[in-house]
Each structure stands twice: as structure tokens, then as C-alpha cells.
Amino acid sequence: MNQLEQSFSVPFTYTVSFTEHLFASDNTLFRDWLTQSARRSGTQLTRKLLFVIDSGVLAAHPTLPANIQTYFADVPGLRVVDEPMVVPGGELAKNSPELVDQLIDAVDRYGIDRHSYIAAIGGGAVLDLVGYAAAIAHRGVRHIRIPTTVLSQNDSGVGVKNGVNWGGKKNFVGTFAPPVAVFNDAAFLGTLDDRDWRSGISEAIKVALIKDRPFFEWLDTNADALANRDAEAMSYLVYRCAQLHMQHIAGGDPFEMGSARPLDFGHWAAHKLEYLTDFSVRHGEAVAIGIALDTVYSQLAGRITATDADRVLSVLQRLGFDLFHPALAENGGENLRRGLTEFQEHLGGELTITLLDALGQGVEVHEMDTALIQQAIEKLENTLMHNAH
Amino acid sequence: MNQLEQSFSVPFTYTVSFTEHLFASDNTLFRDWLTQSARRSGTQLTRKLLFVIDSGVLAAHPTLPANIQTYFADVPGLRVVDEPMVVPGGELAKNSPELVDQLIDAVDRYGIDRHSYIAAIGGGAVLDLVGYAAAIAHRGVRHIRIPTTVLSQNDSGVGVKNGVNWGGKKNFVGTFAPPVAVFNDAAFLGTLDDRDWRSGISEAIKVALIKDRPFFEWLDTNADALANRDAEAMSYLVYRCAQLHMQHIAGGDPFEMGSARPLDFGHWAAHKLEYLTDFSVRHGEAVAIGIALDTVYSQLAGRITATDADRVLSVLQRLGFDLFHPALAENGGENLRRGLTEFQEHLGGELTITLLDALGQGVEVHEMDTALIQQAIEKLENTLMHNAH
Numbered sequence: 001m002n003q004l005e006q007s008f009s010v011p012f013t014y015t016v017s018f019t020e021h022l023f024a025s026d027n028t029l030f031r032d033w034l035t036q037s038a039r040r041s042g043t044q045l046t047r048k049l050l051f052v053i054d055s056g057v058l059a060a061h062p063t064l065p066a067n068i069q070t071y072f073a074d075v076p077g078l079r080v081v082d083e084p085m086v087v088p089g090g091e092l093a094k095n096s097p098e099l100v101d102q103l104i105d106a107v108d109r110y111g112i113d114r115h116s117y118i119a120a121i122g123g124g125a126v127l128d129l130v131g132y133a134a135a136i137a138h139r140g141v142r143h144i145r146i147p148t149t150v151l152s153q154n155d156s157g158v159g160v161k162n163g164v165n166w167g168g169k170k171n172f173v174g175t176f177a178p179p180v181a182v183f184n185d186a187a188f189l190g191t192l193d194d195r196d197w198r199s200g201i202s203e204a205i206k207v208a209l210i211k212d213r214p215f216f217e218w219l220d221t222n223a224d225a226l227a228n229r230d231a232e233a234m235s236y237l238v239y240r241c242a243q244l245h246m247q248h249i250a251g252g253d254p255f256e257m258g259s260a261r262p263l264d265f266g267h268w269a270a271h272k273l274e275y276l277t278d279f280s281v282r283h284g285e286a287v288a289i290g291i292a293l294d295t296v297y298s299q300l301a302g303r304i305t306a307t308d309a310d311r312v313l314s315v316l317q318r319l320g321f322d323l324f325h326p327a328l329a330e331n332g333g334e335n336l337r338r339g340l341t342e343f344q345e346h347l348g349g350e351l352t353i354t355l356l357d358a359l360g361q362g363v364e365v366h367e368m369d370t371a372l373i374q375q376a377i378e379k380l381e382n383t384l385m386h387n388a389h
Numbered sequence: 390m391n392q393l394e395q396s397f398s399v400p401f402t403y404t405v406s407f408t409e410h411l412f413a414s415d416n417t418l419f420r421d422w423l424t425q426s427a428r429r430s431g432t433q434l435t436r437k438l439l440f441v442i443d444s445g446v447l448a449a450h451p452t453l454p455a456n457i458q459t460y461f462a463d464v465p466g467l468r469v470v471d472e473p474m475v476v477p478g479g480e481l482a483k484n485s486p487e488l489v490d491q492l493i494d495a496v497d498r499y500g501i502d503r504h505s506y507i508a509a510i511g512g513g514a515v516l517d518l519v520g521y522a523a524a525i526a527h528r529g530v531r532h533i534r535i536p537t538t539v540l541s542q543n544d545s546g547v548g549v550k551n552g553v554n555w556g557g558k559k560n561f562v563g564t565f566a567p568p569v570a571v572f573n574d575a576a577f578l579g580t581l582d583d584r585d586w587r588s589g590i591s592e593a594i595k596v597a598l599i600k601d602r603p604f605f606e607w608l609d610t611n612a613d614a615l616a617n618r619d620a621e622a623m624s625y626l627v628y629r630c631a632q633l634h635m636q637h638i639a640g641g642d643p644f645e646m647g648s649a650r651p652l653d654f655g656h657w658a659a660h661k662l663e664y665l666t667d668f669s670v671r672h673g674e675a676v677a678i679g680i681a682l683d684t685v686y687s688q689l690a691g692r693i694t695a696t697d698a699d700r701v702l703s704v705l706q707r708l709g710f711d712l713f714h715p716a717l718a719e720n721g722g723e724n725l726r727r728g729l730t731e732f733q734e735h736l737g738g739e740l741t742i743t744l745l746d747a748l749g750q751g752v753e754v755h756e757m758d759t760a761l762i763q764q765a766i767e768k769l770e771n772t773l774m775h776n777a778h
Contacts, residue, residue, distance in 0.1 A: 002407045003406050004404070004628075005402070006402065008639040008643050010399050010401065012397055013394070013395060014395050018391045018393075045738060045739060104555060113734055113735075113738070114738070115737040136564060139564055139565055140564065163528060167494070167497060173526060175525060175564055175566075239393075242393065249397065250397040255399050255529070256528075348504040349430070
């Protein structure tokens with residue numbers, strides 16, 4: 001009578017749908033999902049649905065609130081809350097504790113219960129913010145994600161994390177809380193500016209390089225089409241990248257209880273670079289540079305051939321990514337290297353970095369050589385100078 | 390290519406240990422657990438351990454911080470953070486967003502990562518507060534619970550919920566986040582005042598009535614011993630009640646994604662009574678009155694016999710619980726009845742109330758009869774007047 005062992009598993013399921021013009025009156029996808037969701041939970045009660053919209057998305061799609069009201073006007077058992085909330089897009093959204101409070105206040109004011117929904121329409125930062133508020137209000141109300149950027153449609157939006165910044169620390173506060181549904185609407189990608197269109201592609205290159213050589217071959221073949229904003233190529237990229245991320249989450253350690261973080265290939269340098277540049281370099285752009293750095297490092301460490309490394313750099317360049325930023329070399333590379341320690345502290349436990357053993361095959365290592373990092377930085381800096389000639 | 394289904398289960402395990410004098414130098418339980426935990430996660434790194442102590446516990450056990458430092462002084466690979474944090478005990482702890490901020494700040498300041506630990510020593514409110522901060526910092530650092538009251542040792546402390554109050558609403562913000570370990574130290578119960586000793590017993594009566602007749606028989610037999618603060622009887626009560634709660638969590642819907650809440654027998658009225666009395670009635674005292682009300686209601690509704698109902702009331706009274714509070718009858722019972730709606734809103738979905746079909750057998754119903762509630766209130770009020778004679 002001195003010990004009880006508790007052990008259980010909590011099942012999570014959600015659907016990621018790929019569509020175009022989600023709120024067009026003849027697109028029944030979202031309405032059908034809500035009807036099925038109500039049937040599954042066996043309730044006859046009216047459920048509420050609160051929309052939260054990224055201000056940037058609203059600016060590009062000013063009729064969105066009206067479209068939403070029209071779209072849901074005649075769905076039985078559902079009430080869309082009067083006006084959508086609008087929150088600032090981009091990293092700003094995650095810096096403001098007041099926005100979390102406003103969202104929780106909305107849950108209270110509109111009577112959103114654990115069987116009602118909060119749907120967020122926006123880029124990754126807005127999804128992270130709204131997902132966090134939804135996860136903690138009432139210990140979790142049902143959260144629907146409608147990602148509007150390449151990055152959020154193919155990566156963050158289909159995953160299980162949320163979070164906000166705290167005291168200047170990125171994602172210091174957050175939870176693991178899967179959404180109940182994700183709707184990827186390709187039409188939102190058409191209104192992105194070129195930087196945002198391009199940014200999200202780096203996560204596809206990342207996941208291809210560590211998990212799926214055929215997808216990397218496809219990216220190589222389609223790099224020019226993607227750079228020229230070919231919608232069909234982008235649709236496949238988003239689908240395949242989302243699929244690889246989802247398979248990784250389901251097959252591994254969804255709530256990251258261990259130390260490994262294989263999907264963070266290229267990310268230790270990327271996180272640091274975002275900070276060093278005060279976020280003037282966007283996440284996807286920083287990831288492209290981080291991939292370039294860890295690819296060259298993998299070559300210098302004798303893990304992949306120079307041909308393979310150059311091929312990765314070439315794909316990144318054809319997509320329009322810079323491979324270097326002066327902040328990498330600041331302070332003799334010391335500013336960047338501090339990112340390794342911070343990355344370890346963030347994950348907890350032992351330092352774990354993913355490198356490449358081949359194109360399509362990641363490998364985890366537990367230390368990085370300072371001299372090789374410095375050589376990789378210099379090689380990337382030279383690439384830049386060659387380009388300038 | 391238009392839909393991906395995501396599906397995975399997240400496993401959770403933790404141990405609830407029953408001991409006495411957890412920090413006595415010859416009690417190796419906690420040290421052994423930490424060593425095994427480090428071995429399981431395969432890390433050689435130093436893990437940190439931050440203690441957060443309920444001010445009420447510290448007042449009753451002023452040498453606790455020194456005992457803790459001595460106890461952990463020579464554990465390899467572990468560093469106990471210099472000074473424990475002290476937070477106010479009781480419901481106050483959950484009303485202050487500043488305390489959440491202070492805890493998250495401590496996680497940052499002391500470098501508590503996802504492989505380090507925050508251990509909370511205190512009553513249910515402190516465990517709820519610290520568990521919440523631990524769950525959101527770094528998306529969850531490892532949380533150890535050391536409950537010090539009957540209520541937290543046999544019920545809330547061995548479960549998976551945390552939370553704080555928000556805008557005057559109880560537990561409006563929180564998460565489901567299992568601890569990594571729970572240590573129930575019987576020695577803490579010895580210093581409780583009589584009200585706190587008694588309060589937690591009502592949750593044992595609750596779970597016995599809805600799930601386990603033999604345990605109810607045991608409570609009936611041991612009511613006088615428990616009222617007289619028999620430590621051995623209390624040890625068994627805490628163990629069996631914790632076990633029944635844990636079995637319920639593991640066997641059901643741990644993160645409460647559905648509507649049912651069978652463990653909330655007697656709780657709709659209890660929650661409302663706590664509010665109506667501005668928390669001068671403690672949770673366990675309110676639960677005892679809520680049990681009495683729903684037991685009498687079950688009898689009036691023809692579900693259990695008058696003999697069985699009277700037996701429940703008698704056990705409650707022998708333990709020293711009041712069966713009635715004037716707030717129940719306020720405003721013709723209307724104030725209380727509003728608690729039904731609020732209970733439904735809190736759970737979301739359909740109203741679901743647990744009644745009794747027999748001693749040891751709960752049953753879920755979806756409506757309650759206003760006239761029968763009123764009769765039950767009056768019957769309890771009469772019981773009180775008979776006692777006064």
C-alpha cells in the first residue's frame with residue numbers, strides 16, 4: 001500500500017484538408033466537417049464559432065468577415081459569433097500578453113465552451129497566439145486552424161504546438177494542443193508577397209533533406225516554377241511537406257517529452273539569426289541560411305559530398321534565398337555560436353543537432369566543431385561574394 | 390490529394406507514492422525516484438529542482454526548506470535551486486496573475502528546462518497554480534506534486550488538471566497536464582486544523598457513493614475514528630480514494646473531451662455554494678452539502694431508499710459535516726438553481742448531473758426537477774433544525 005502506478009494514453013485525431021476558396025458558398029467542406037463533428041459528439045445543442053483574423057489577411061481579403069457570415073448563415077445548430085476578432089499579424093501578435101487576455105475575455109463574453117470552436121485565420125504567429133489562448137481557456141476549447149501562409153500551411157499550422165513570447169523569449173510560454181481541424185486554402189497563398197511566398201519553402205527543403213530524397217529531387221526539378229509562383233507546384237509542395245511533418249509528429253514523440261528534435265535541422269542557427277537581426281530576417285529566410293550552414297558543415301565534417309552540398313545551395317539560390325547574412329560572422333562567429341547553447345537550453349537535456357548523412361537522410365549529433373562552423377560561415381560568405389561579381 | 394488524417398496517442402505515466410516524512414534523511418524514496426528518472430531519460434546532465442512551498446505549510450513546518458537542502462545535498466546530477474519560492478496558500482493563490490508570472494520568471498531565471506523539475510508542496514490551490522505555470526513554461530517542464538491536505542492527497546493532487554481563476558471565474562484558465570510524480574506524505578496531515586482534516590473526507594464519500602459500496606461501508610464503520618483524527622484510518626482513506634480517482638481517470642476520458650463528468654457528484658451545488666458564501670464554506674464542506682442535496686434528491690426521485698439516504702446523511706454528520714447552509718435557500722432556491730446552468734456552461738455540451746441509483750452506483754441524468762430540488766433543500770434545512778433541538 002505504498003505506491004500506485006498511473007498509466008494512460010490520450011488519443012488525438014484531426015483532419016488537414018486542402019481546398020481553394022474555403023468560404024465560397026458552393027464549397028461545402030467546412031460546413032460538412034462541422035455537421036459531422038456535431039454528429040460525432042452526439043449533441044443537439046447549438047455550438048458557437050468565434051473567428052479570429054490576422055489583420056494582414058483582412059487587409060488582403062476585406063470581404064472575408066462578410067463571406068464567413070454568409071457561408072454559415074444556414075448551418076443548423078451553429079452560431080457564428082457576431083464579429084470576428086482582428087489581431088495584428090506577424091511576430092507582434094506573440095509579444096503582447098494583452099492579446100491573450102482579450103482572447104480569453106472573448107471566450108468568456110461569447111460563452112465559448114469546450115464544445116464550441118475558435119477558428120484562427122492567419123499566419124503562423126496568429127495561429128500560435130490563438131492556439132495558445134484556446135488551449136488554456138476552459139482548459140481547452142476546440143481550435144480550428146486556417147493557415148494563410150506557405151509556412152503555416154506546410155509546417156506550423158498542421159502541428160500540435162502553440163505559444164507566445166515572454167520577456168523577450170520566443171515561445172517561452174505555450175502548450176502542446178492539437179487542433180480539431182486544419183483547413184489549408186490555397187487561394188490565400190496568391191495574395192502573399194514574394195518574401196512570404198518564398199519563406200515557407202525552406203521548411204519543405206528541410207524536411208526533404210532529412211527524410212525524403214525523392215521530395216528533394218522534386219524540389220530541385222521544380223525550383224524555377226516555385227520561384228515563378230506556379231500555384232500548382234506550390235499546392236503539391238504544401239501537401240507533401242505537411243504530410244511529412246504530420247507523419248513525423250504521429251510516428252515520434254508528439255509532445256516532445258524526449259530531447260531529440262530532428263525536424264529542427266538548420267534551426268539552431270536560424271533561431272539565433274532571427275534574434276541577431278531583430279527579426280528583420282524572416283523565419284523561413286533564416287531557416288534557408290541555417291540549412292545552408294548545416295549542409296556545408298555536414299560536407300566539411302565528411303558526411304556528404306561537395307557535389308551534394310553544392311546542389312542544396314543551388315536549389316536554395318534558385319528559389320531566391322540568400323545563403324548568408326553578415327550577422328553570422330559578427331564577433332568572429334561567437335554571436336552565432338552562442339545559439340548552440342541557447343538551443344540546448346531551450347530543448348533541455350543534451351545538445352542534439354541534426355546534420356545530413358546523405359540528401360534525404362538526417363543524423364543526430366551531440367556536438368559541433370567550432371572551427372568547422374567557422375569554415376562553413378566563410379564558405380557561405382564567399383558564395384555571396386561570388387554572386388555579387 | 391485533398392485530405393490528410395492525423396491520429397496519434399500520447400502516453401502518460403506517473404507514480405503516486407504514499408510515505409511519511411518525505412524529507413527525513415533515511416527516507417530514500419524521493420532520491421531514488423530522481424535517480425531512476427534520470428536513468429530512464431538517459432541523460433548525464435545536471436537537472437535542476439525548484440521547490441515552491443505553500444505559505445501555510447511553511448508556517449506549520451518552518452524547517453522544511455533546510456530539510457530539503459540537507460536531503461538533496463549529495464544527490465549526483467541534481468541541483469536544488471537555492472531558496473524555495475513561497476506562495477500564499479488557499480484560493481488566494483489562484484486569484485493572482487502576478488503569481489503565475491513570478492513562477493514563469495523563476496523558470497527563466499533558474500534555467501529550469503523541460504528535463505528539470507518544479508516541485509510544489511501545498512494544498513490543492515497551490516498545486517493548481519504551480520501545475521499551471523509548470524505546464525505552460527517551455528510548453529511544460531516536469532512537475533512533481535507534494536500535496537499536504539487530505540483533499541489534495543486523495544483527489545486533486547493525484548489527477549491531471551491544473552488551473553487558476555480569471556476575472557473572478559474559478560479555474561477559467563488551465564490545462565490538462567499530468568505530473569511526473571506525486572508524493573503523499575501522511576505527516577503533513579497531522580498539522581492540519583480540524584476543518585481541513587475533515588474537508589477532504591467528503592471526496593472519499595463522493596467517490597465511494599458513485600463507484601464502490603464496500604468503501605462506503607468502510608467509511609460508515611470508520612466515521613468516528615476519522616472524526617477523532619485516527620491517522621491509520623486516514624491513511625487508508627487517502628490511499629483508497631486516490632486509487633479510485635486514478636482508476637477513473639485512466640479508464641475514462643483523462644482530458645475530458647466528452648461531456649460527462651461522473652466524478653462531479655454533488656459538485657454542481659458545491660461550486661455554487663462556494664461562490665454564494667464567498668468561499669467562507671470550504672470546497673470539501675460544500676461538497677458534503679452537495680452530496681447531501683443530491684442524495685436526498687436521488688431519494689425523492691425514487692432512485693434510492695429513504696434508509697440509504699439517511700445512512701449517507703448520518704455518515705456525513707458523524708464526520709462533523711453540516712448538511713445545510715442558509716445560502717441554499719436564498720431567493721427561494723433560485724440562486725442555487727442558477728448553479729445548474731453555470732455547471733452546464735462550464736462543462737460545455739448537454740447538462741450532465743450524476744445522481745445515485747444505489748449506494749456505490751452513480752447514474753447520469755440530463756435534467757433536474759426544480760420542485761424536487763426545493764424539497765431536498767427543505768429536508769436538509771429541517772435536519773439542521775432537528776439537530777439544533
